[in-house]
Amino acid sequence: MQDTIYKELEKRCLEYGIKEADCFTALKIAADLNVSRNTVSQYLNELVKQGKVIKINTRPVYFYTKKEVEQVFQKTIDTVIFDSLDEFFSLGEKDTKNFAKLIGSNDSLRSVVEQCKAAISYPDHGLPLLIHGPTGTGKSMIASLLYEFAVDQGIIEKDKPFVSVNCSEYANNPELLTSNLFGHVKGAFTDAKEDNLGLIAVADGGLLFLDEVHCLPAECQEKLFFFMDKGMYHQLGDNENWLYSHCRIVFATTEDPQDVLLKTLLRRIPIMVNVPSLKDRPLIEKQQLLYSVFNEEAIRLQKNIEISNLVYQVFMDFHFSGNVGGMKNAIKAACASAFLNDQSSKDTLGIYVRDLPDYILETFPSIQLKGGDDTRDIMIPLSKLKGSFGNSNMLVQLYHRLLVRFEKNQQENIPFAMLVSDLKSIVQNYTDYLLYKNRYRKKVSENYLLKILDKIYSIVINKYSITISNNEINIYANMINEYAKNVIDAKMWVSSNTTEIDKVLELLENHAPREFVIAREIVDNVELNLDVELDNLMLSILTISLISLEKMESSATVAVILCHGYSTASSIANACNRLLDAYVFDGIDMELTVTTEKIVKQLNEYLKRKTGFKELILLVDMGSLEDIYKQMKPITDCNISIINNVNTKLALQVGEDLVKGKSTIMMLQEIEDTFTISTKYIEAKERQKVILTICATGFGAAKKISELLYDSIPKKVPVTIIPYDYQSLIENGINDPVFLKYDVVMIVGTLDPRVDTLPFIPVENLVMNNDIDTLNNLISEYTSVEEMKAFQSKLMKNFTLLNIVNHLTILNAEKLIDDVEDVVVDIEKRLNSELSMITKAGLYVHLSCLIERLILRNEVSYIEHQEEKLKKYSKFVEVCQEALSVVESRYSVEVPEAEILLIQNYFKTDLD
Numbered sequence: 001m002q003d004t005i006y007k008e009l010e011k012r013c014l015e016y017g018i019k020e021a022d023c024f025t026a027l028k029i030a031a032d033l034n035v036s037r038n039t040v041s042q043y044l045n046e047l048v049k050q051g052k053v054i055k056i057n058t059r060p061v062y063f064y065t066k067k068e069v070e071q072v073f074q075k076t077i078d079t080v081i082f083d084s085l086d087e088f089f090s091l092g093e094k095d096t097k098n099f100a101k102l103i104g105s106n107d108s109l110r111s112v113v114e115q116c117k118a119a120i121s122y123p124d125h126g127l128p129l130l131i132h133g134p135t136g137t138g139k140s141m142i143a144s145l146l147y148e149f150a151v152d153q154g155i156i157e158k159d160k161p162f163v164s165v166n167c168s169e170y171a172n173n174p175e176l177l178t179s180n181l182f183g184h185v186k187g188a189f190t191d192a193k194e195d196n197l198g199l200i201a202v203a204d205g206g207l208l209f210l211d212e213v214h215c216l217p218a219e220c221q222e223k224l225f226f227f228m229d230k231g232m233y234h235q236l237g238d239n240e241n242w243l244y245s246h247c248r249i250v251f252a253t254t255e256d257p258q259d260v261l262l263k264t265l266l267r268r269i270p271i272m273v274n275v276p277s278l279k280d281r282p283l284i285e286k287q288q289l290l291y292s293v294f295n296e297e298a299i300r301l302q303k304n305i306e307i308s309n310l311v312y313q314v315f316m317d318f319h320f321s322g323n324v325g326g327m328k329n330a331i332k333a334a335c336a337s338a339f340l341n342d343q344s345s346k347d348t349l350g351i352y353v354r355d356l357p358d359y360i361l362e363t364f365p366s367i368q369l370k371g372g373d374d375t376r377d378i379m380i381p382l383s384k385l386k387g388s389f390g391n392s393n394m395l396v397q398l399y400h401r402l403l404v405r406f407e408k409n410q411q412e413n414i415p416f417a418m419l420v421s422d423l424k425s426i427v428q429n430y431t432d433y434l435l436y437k438n439r440y441r442k443k444v445s446e447n448y449l450l451k452i453l454d455k456i457y458s459i460v461i462n463k464y465s466i467t468i469s470n471n472e473i474n475i476y477a478n479m480i481n482e483y484a485k486n487v488i489d490a491k492m493w494v495s496s497n498t499t500e501i502d503k504v505l506e507l508l509e510n511h512a513p514r515e516f517v518i519a520r521e522i523v524d525n526v527e528l529n530l531d532v533e534l535d536n537l538m539l540s541i542l543t544i545s546l547i548s549l550e551k552m553e554s555s556a557t558v559a560v561i562l563c564h565g566y567s568t569a570s571s572i573a574n575a576c577n578r579l580l581d582a583y584v585f586d587g588i589d590m591e592l593t594v595t596t597e598k599i600v601k602q603l604n605e606y607l608k609r610k611t612g613f614k615e616l617i618l619l620v621d622m623g624s625l626e627d628i629y630k631q632m633k634p635i636t637d638c639n640i641s642i643i644n645n646v647n648t649k650l651a652l653q654v655g656e657d658l659v660k661g662k663s664t665i666m667m668l669q670e671i672e673d674t675f676t677i678s679t680k681y682i683e684a685k686e687r688q689k690v691i692l693t694i695c696a697t698g699f700g701a702a703k704k705i706s707e708l709l710y711d712s713i714p715k716k717v718p719v720t721i722i723p724y725d726y727q728s729l730i731e732n733g734i735n736d737p738v739f740l741k742y743d744v745v746m747i748v749g750t751l752d753p754r755v756d757t758l759p760f761i762p763v764e765n766l767v768m769n770n771d772i773d774t775l776n777n778l779i780s781e782y783t784s785v786e787e788m789k790a791f792q793s794k795l796m797k798n799f800t801l802l803n804i805v806n807h808l809t810i811l812n813a814e815k816l817i818d819d820v821e822d823v824v825v826d827i828e829k830r831l832n833s834e835l836s837m838i839t840k841a842g843l844y845v846h847l848s849c850l851i852e853r854l855i856l857r858n859e860v861s862y863i864e865h866q867e868e869k870l871k872k873y874s875k876f877v878e879v880c881q882e883a884l885s886v887v888e889s890r891y892s893v894e895v896p897e898a899e900i901l902l903i904q905n906y907f908k909t910d911l912d
């Protein structure tokens, strides 16, 4: 067996190359050989003892055959146990010592370095080389290291120089550049008071580095390629004598060489290398850069440096347009700021988010709040940064940190509550990172996933009556989303640490059984609905997240932050809740292009989860306060405060006031003064409850319906009945000015104006006393059983068919009802079906109004999807047209097809 395992490891080394560390774990080998991990582990350790296999003692542990490694590193290796992958790989780097300072020279810049070396070493005088890449990616550094390499290798003699010229410095004086390069003789031009040898001559035998070569004037380029061809040139002002120089030339540019260099020059540069931008480099290299620059600063300032976890994550993630140079500058600026603000005389300097330059802070709304006094912000000493190069997956890093903390706490016998709080803060740092990382991103698939997770959480938390904020749901949804993307890495790591994870789980199950059950239910539902199998450590994290949540209590105030952007609102809400140490805010994140209507709808959905609140405080970012105000009015009966231009500071102030229990009016007044922003306050009791009555045929009929309703509803019910213009509602919908003025509770009328969120009662329902719960509920809220009975009998008396039709039309009601009855009976006969009494009553009212509408030329002439519907109901249309022909000739009207389709609605609902 030992032999088989060794051979398998040997095969892997050849097949994958030693850089693919993940292929060299006992677990991977065990899976392929179909034996247990323990057995493989045992044999591999045996082989390590025999000196045949190298072991990297990290988590997970990696194994390599010594023979293959020696071949790759091209050297004999004496040690077989290493503490980190970094230490192990650095063995192989020694050969490239000149480039050791260039981070990534063994990884993302490997081929760049190799090509550069090949160019400079090419006999006899090397080949011209062009280094191309965005600003700050290390082009100058590579050129200078290349010179050192050439000197070390004896390609360039020790006393020959490295001459660097930045062509952009001569952008306004191209002649000076030509003269500085090629030299000039005294009197060559007005200012040429003396002979000048020129830099090409100075660089003879050495290396000439022409940086920003795109600034080289065309004339100079021509002179240069002649020199590159022949090795000779004229000085300015002397066209007779040839000068000779044997320098190697390295060009660099940030521009596309094809666009900025003469084709003739380009043809003479056989090697071009491309240096990748920082964002395209592996995380591990960014971390190495971070370590190296902070370390330089630590030496300069003569202090130990620690950076907060969040600072670390921001550096890993921020897109520096100045690339490595930009990142270096930001680090230096952060150190300078921390050093200046450091009042203590301690040996260690802490770098926090607040020390970062403004242009970084501006991209992260909640970052500014995290200060040095935030004890939950874990500090990373530089040594730790150096040591963890082996693991760049952030989720795996989270897992690793959780287990290390767990084990440490176990050893020290720390109480359960403290352990939970410790673990929570580690998770919190990770979720901060996720929020930051995803601040601009929201994919459609993620949207879907977040929605489902939101549902799962809602169902489960309702079942167990716990309070969890929207933000927290969002945070855990984000985490599960991220987990789904890294599931392979996570599982691999978990499978190598099952014993320890089982211990965590056992502890949680014993100490927090209720939370454990809830978390398990969430995990099961995620698995069922999203097909994502969450591992046991994720189950532990979810359990921990539920531990200190309170029992559901309905709070009198609901405060919501609404912002555009993927996670702006949740970030602000989250940061404030944390700083206030209380669950005050929920955040609702909105797409950038969302309409106010959609916002209010989303808000409505959210409010459905809340019960019994009397104050709703909305903090919005978009300035369209007026729109929200208009649309919020009809949807809720609590006091609403809307505060504009929210930012973290403002939200924090509001949060503090709410925690202190300050009155809303006072709070609004104060923040208006302090923040010079506008607010709105809509007091619930000020709004008069109103029922609107409408009639598609005209205002007069609406008035008559309102009179009948007024007569029916007991006077003690605090509701006003207002006849209103049907057309205005159709045109303006929920934005109609009537909703600004009144708290409209329902609309009663002949045709539904379809105003979002408002109930509509067709007048025929009043006639048949059917489906009028909305009205009954309103009345019963203010009346006794007796009074309610009286109301209903009054309603029946007032809303008889004859009475209604009489009120609704100017025509003779009795005659009209007879006529429409004939039509309805005729249609029924022709269709061989009978309508229910309720539908019939509705249809009588409808047809009566229709005839009057036709006479008054107020008909509906087009409805949505008319053509499709006409096709679909062609038989009905034909039958109806025939049945209507009698009334058409009697009243001299013509019923349009759209109206026939509206009639069809009655038959459809009834016959379905």
Ligand SMILES: Nc1ncnc2c1ncn2[C@@H]1O[C@H](COP(=O)(O)OP(=O)(O)OP(=O)(O)O)[C@@H](O)[C@H]1O
Residues within 6 Å of the ligand: 101, 102, 103, 104, 133, 134, 135, 136, 137, 138, 139, 140, 141, 142, 211, 253, 254, 324, 325, 328
């Ligand atoms: N791979 C790297 N490892 C370590 N330091 C680096 C690396 N790349 C760049 N740097 C450092 O970043 C800074 C900017 O690099 P450099 O000036 O070489 O970039 P550049 O590409 O020449 O920029 P520009 O196009 O603006 O001239 C320097 O301080 C350099 O030492």
